[in-house]
Amino acid sequence: EAQLVESGGGLVQPGGSLRLSCAASGSTFGPYVMNWVRQAPGRGLEWVSYFSGRDSTTYYTDSVKGRFTISSDNAKTSLYLQMNDLRTEDSAVYYCARVNPFDENGYFTGLWYFDLWGRGTLVTVSS
Amino acid sequence: EIVLTQSPGTLSLSPGERATLSCRASESVSGTYLAWYRQRPGQAPRVLIYGASRRATGVPDRISGSGSATDFTLTINRLEPEDFAVYYCQLYGSSPLFTFGQGTRLEI
Numbered sequence: 001e002a003q004l005v006e007s008g009g010g011l012v013q014p015g016g017s018l019r020l021s022c023a024a025s026g027s028t029f030g031p032y033v034m035n036w037v038r039q040a041p042g043r044g045l046e047w048v049s050y051f052s053g054r055d056s057t058t059y060y061t062d063s064v065k066g067r068f069t070i071s072s073d074n075a076k077t078s079l080y081l082q083m084n085d086l087r088t089e090d091s092a093v094y095y096c097a098r099v100n101p102f103d104e105n106g107y108f109t110g111l112w113y114f115d116l117w118g119r120g121t122l123v124t125v126s127s
Numbered sequence: 128e129i130v131l132t133q134s135p136g137t138l139s140l141s142p143g144e145r146a147t148l149s150c151r152a153s154e155s156v157s158g159t160y161l162a163w164y165r166q167r168p169g170q171a172p173r174v175l176i177y178g179a180s181r182r183a184t185g186v187p188d189r190i191s192g193s194g195s196a197t198d199f200t201l202t203i204n205r206l207e208p209e210d211f212a213v214y215y216c217q218l219y220g221s222s223p224l225f226t227f228g229q230g231t232r233l234e235i
Contacts, residue, residue, distance in 0.1 A: 047227070
């Protein structure tokens, strides 16, 4: 059974950097679209970034553009989020979440929802 | 930017009752791109419904989704203790790529 396990969270000062990792066990995420979704304490969910395992296309929400970079290893078993110039408003639990817009035969379904989530890693930005 | 507004913010019900949760989009959207999630305290979200009305694997048939255009509904019949949680709707769109509603807390 596929699982996603995040790591790398912690306490960092404003302006600092952190690198989050998401390890995929049970499969690679090569065919999938991998994302980071965050949740500030007591708040709702916010999509942060997207990485296509098929063609390495990336997208970001506006508030992190130019500060965060999403990437993967060559084997497509680990996803990363490099976070620079961190702000207090970046404090949140960061979840790694998978989207699979293709069916078992590889045909595009057009269905874009998060079907697998990790347990999250907490990032706290504070002085 | 399309905004998803969920109502009510909090819904207080008892086990055995029916819950009706609303998700309204600020403009017409395709139901293909609309999903619902449940999040229990201290846990990651779990998808319940995708494509507006398709149940995810393992979701019981007392949970259903419906709607189109701007109005979508998640209905949970015969509430069980494990249903009391926070529910989010989510849309795939253009900018931002994925949008969530602010959530509905279903409490006893």
